[in-house]
Amino acid sequence: MRPLKDHTGLVVPLDRIDVDTDQMVPKQFILRGTREGYGRDLFHDWRYLANGEPNPDFVFNFPRYQGASILLARANFGCGSSREHAAWAVRDYGFRIIIAPSFADIFYTNAFNNGVVLVTLPSEQMDELFKRTEEIEGYKLSVDLETMTITDDRQLRFPFKLDSFRRNRLLKGLDDIGSILEFSDALAKFEQRCNVIAAPQMTSPVDVRIAKPC
Amino acid sequence: MTQQTMYEKIWNAHVIPDVFAPVPFLYIDRHFIHEATSPQAFAGLKAAGRKVRRPDLTFAVMDHSVPTTGRNWRLVTGNRAKLFEALDRNCRETGVRLFDLESQNQGIVHIIGPELGITQPGQTLVCGDSHTSTHGALGALAFGIGTSEVETVLATQCLPQFQSKTMQVRIDGKRPVGISAKDLMLAVIEKVGFAGGTGYVIEYAGEVVRALSVEERMTLCSMSIECGARAGMVSPDDTTFYYLKGRPYAPVGADFDAAMKGWNAWATDEGARFDALVTLDASNVKPKVTWGTNPGMVADIDQSVPEPSTYANSEERESVKSALEYMDLKPGTRIVDIAVDRVFVGSCSNGQLEDLREAARVLAGRKVAKSIKQALAVPASTQAKKQAEAEGLDKIFVEAGFEWRESGCSMCFGMNEDVLPSGERCASTSNRNFEGRQGKGGRTHLVSPSMAAAAAVAGHFIDVRAMPVNRSN
Numbered sequence: 028m029r030p031l032k033d034h035t036g037l038v039v040p041l042d043r044i045d046v047d048t049d050q051m052v053p054k055q056f057i058l059r060g061t062r063e064g065y066g067r068d069l070f071h072d073w074r075y076l077a078n079g080e081p082n083p084d085f086v087f088n089f090p091r092y093q094g095a096s097i098l099l100a101r102a103n104f105g106c107g108s109s110r111e112h113a114a115w116a117v118r119d120y121g122f123r124i125i126i127a128p129s130f131a132d133i134f135y136t137n138a139f140n141n142g143v144v145l146v147t148l149p150s151e152q153m154d155e156l157f158k159r160t161e162e163i164e165g166y167k168l169s170v171d172l173e174t175m176t177i178t179d180d181r182q183l184r185f186p187f188k189l190d191s192f193r194r195n196r197l198l199k200g201l202d203d204i205g206s207i208l209e210f211s212d213a214l215a216k217f218e219q220r221c222n223v224i225a226a227p228q229m230t231s232p233v234d235v236r237i238a239k240p241c
Numbered sequence: 242m243t244q245q246t247m248y249e250k251i252w253n254a255h256v257i258p259d260v261f262a263p264v265p266f267l268y269i270d271r272h273f274i275h276e277a278t279s280p281q282a283f284a285g286l287k288a289a290g291r292k293v294r295r296p297d298l299t300f301a302v303m304d305h306s307v308p309t310t311g312r313n314w315r316l317v318t319g320n321r322a323k324l325f326e327a328l329d330r331n332c333r334e335t336g337v338r339l340f341d342l343e344s345q346n347q348g349i350v351h352i353i354g355p356e357l358g359i360t361q362p363g364q365t366l367v368c369g370d371s372h373t374s375t376h377g378a379l380g381a382l383a384f385g386i387g388t389s390e391v392e393t394v395l396a397t398q399c400l401p402q403f404q405s406k407t408m409q410v411r412i413d414g415k416r417p418v419g420i421s422a423k424d425l426m427l428a429v430i431e432k433v434g435f436a437g438g439t440g441y442v443i444e445y446a447g448e449v450v451r452a453l454s455v456e457e458r459m460t461l462c463s464m465s466i467e468c469g470a471r472a473g474m475v476s477p478d479d480t481t482f483y484y485l486k487g488r489p490y491a492p493v494g495a496d497f498d499a500a501m502k503g504w505n506a507w508a509t510d511e512g513a514r515f516d517a518l519v520t521l522d523a524s525n526v527k528p529k530v531t532w533g534t535n536p537g538m539v540a541d542i543d544q545s546v547p548e549p550s551t552y553a554n555s556e557e558r559e560s561v562k563s564a565l566e567y568m569d570l571k572p573g574t575r576i577v578d579i580a581v582d583r584v585f586v587g588s589c590s591n592g593q594l595e596d597l598r599e600a601a602r603v604l605a606g607r608k609v610a611k612s613i614k615q616a617l618a619v620p621a622s623t624q625a626k627k628q629a630e631a632e633g634l635d636k637i638f639v640e641a642g643f644e645w646r647e648s649g650c651s652m653c654f655g656m657n658e659d660v661l662p663s664g665e666r667c668a669s670t671s672n673r674n675f676e677g678r679q680g681k682g683g684r685t686h687l688v689s690p691s692m693a694a695a696a697a698v699a700g701h702f703i704d705v706r707a708m709p710v711n712r713s714n
Contacts, residue, residue: 044557044559044560049654049677053677054678058277060281060324102436106435108370108673109369109385111281111369114387136387137387137389137390140387190403192264203390204397206262206401207397207401210262213259213260214257214397217257218398221268227359
């Protein structure tokens with residue numbers, strides 16, 4: 028992952044609570060075994076009409092929000108299915124930052140694992156951001172991960188919290204596997220010591236097919 | 242020694258010591274994978290030149306997108322075929338055990354873990370699917386993960402994890418006749434709220450939970466994610482041990498007795514503290530039907546679709562309004578007046594042998610209403626299907642007018658051919674009623690298996706308790 032220290036971009040508001048990942052990437056699009064190319068599927072059923080044309084009533088299709096890279100959302104964003112396709116789609120669409128009062132657990136992890144930063148702010152501050160975004164055409168925000176603040180060019184300044192693990196990973200562009208493998212010795216020692224993690228054995232006949240190496 | 246919850250005990254036993262990182266690394270005892278969320282993880286491993294660290298702790302199954310009309314995945318075409326091919330190839334290359342479509346042990350991943358005795362008390366268990374919490378019914382810490390995490394577990398058998406808060410959901414009182422675990426869980430979600438469990442691991446306790454079978458506990462645990470919880474679990478007890486005895490991967494003889502002692506120790510200590518406590522009196526629970534687009538939007542069978550203006554919070558009001566629009570329901574409509582087009586009995590929440598029995602008891606000697614376009618019975622596992630057939634349940638379903646299918650996730654989310662057409666309404670025993678979940682434009686009402694069967698017979702929702710049931714079936 029590439030390091031990310033700060034980001035400034037156009038903001039699009041999605042004023043709806045409990046947005047689920049089934050809605051973000053409907054199941055017919057998760058049959059592809061790849062991580063790329065889901066941007067065009069993001070919010071498919073809201074974004075496109077039955078004939079495949081863009082739905083002019085959906086906020087993502089408003090001309091003033093084209094090229095947005097920061098998404099404003101409401102409570103419990105990303106709930107439901109664990110599909111990482113939702114995070115891949117957000118990223119592929121061009122979003123780097125999502126700001127909401129709360130996020131669902133699995134989506135929270137998935138987003139950070141793809142370098143998409145989720146910022147949690149209290150509802151009153153969210154209301155202010157929604158208001159400014161809707162009132163000011165071309166409204167942009169800047170998110171600084173080093174100082175952990177959100178600013179605009181009209182004196183708005185909201186500090187936010189982010190755990191040091193995820194923040195550090197973003198700033199340095201690290202991935203989980205690399206960080207864990209640094210502790211290979213501790214891991215090996217743990218595996219030796221614990222019989223709870225002994226390989227499961229079949230104790231009665233079962234028709235499991237143990238795949239043989241090719 | 243201070244009293245500990247089961248979650249704390251399992252957590253403490255699995256955090257790898259001597260790791261100086263900003264977040265604990267949790268060791269994973271069992272990793273389940275399936276065709277829909279694993280190909281990208283294997284591709285990532287391969288690209289980085291990494292190996293599967295513990296293929297012996299990893300189990301694979303085909304379930305999410307499998308056909309329910311036949312068992313040969315090689316006959317499937319298009320993108321789905323590529324998912325099956327990839328899983329088969331990845332398992333062969335890495336030595337991971339695969340229960341493919343033709344295996345007698347195939348089934349929905351969260352059902353076969355317990356059914357084969359692979360899932361056991363005290364384990365940490367993950368899978369790239371949000372309903373992984375189902376396994377918690379056996380006293381394991383089981384939760385859903387994303388594909389990047391699947392790759393991390395394949396490579397390291399660990400996950401960086403922050404500790405969750407704990408919530409105890411106590412269900413006491415007397416469970417009324419005709420009230421299933423599904424009704425209890427929808428009542429819990431109604432009470433906790435659709436997002437009320439976010440950041441928590443739920444432990445279900447209380448006299449009613451103690452009296453539930455492992456299968457019923459699985460229904461509760463599977464739907465923990467539907468109120469946002471990371472996991473759901475039930476402390477192991479004699480019911481758990483009796484369930485595990487004789488299962489293919491369970492220990493035998495003296496080993497079983499020794500294992501049982503160890504399992505017992507994982508149970509939450511008397512007097513252990515939880516961060517949150519929710520209580521539910523089962524005596525007051527009635528059959529539940531969801532009317533909206535998340536499982537928290539739920540009513541009793543004798544109630545009506547709510548008026549959005551009765552919600553105090555403006556965001557909720559808007560959300561209810563938009564849900565009713567999608568569901569094509571008018572406020573004030575009585576739940577019993579809602580007609581359904583299709584009925585689905587299945588899923589990891591309600592597709593087990595007990596669920597099939599529950600539906601069959603209602604269907605015996607009755608016919609599906611003429612207005613019903615399709616009624617599907619999809620067992621959650623191949624073993625559940627076989628046992629149901631041995632009991633003659635398949636005949637009851639077919640004589641009533643249901644289609645009796647092979648096991649898989651099926652119309653729970655329609656990744657195969659079993660899709661709910663746009664504009665149609667389905668009485669479904671599955672776990673999610675999100676927009677488009679069962680098919681684009683489809684309208685889902687979540688119910689228990691007996692309520693689904695009753696709706697199939699009546700053509701609309703009806704209180705199953707008012708239908709005489711032949712208990713001898």
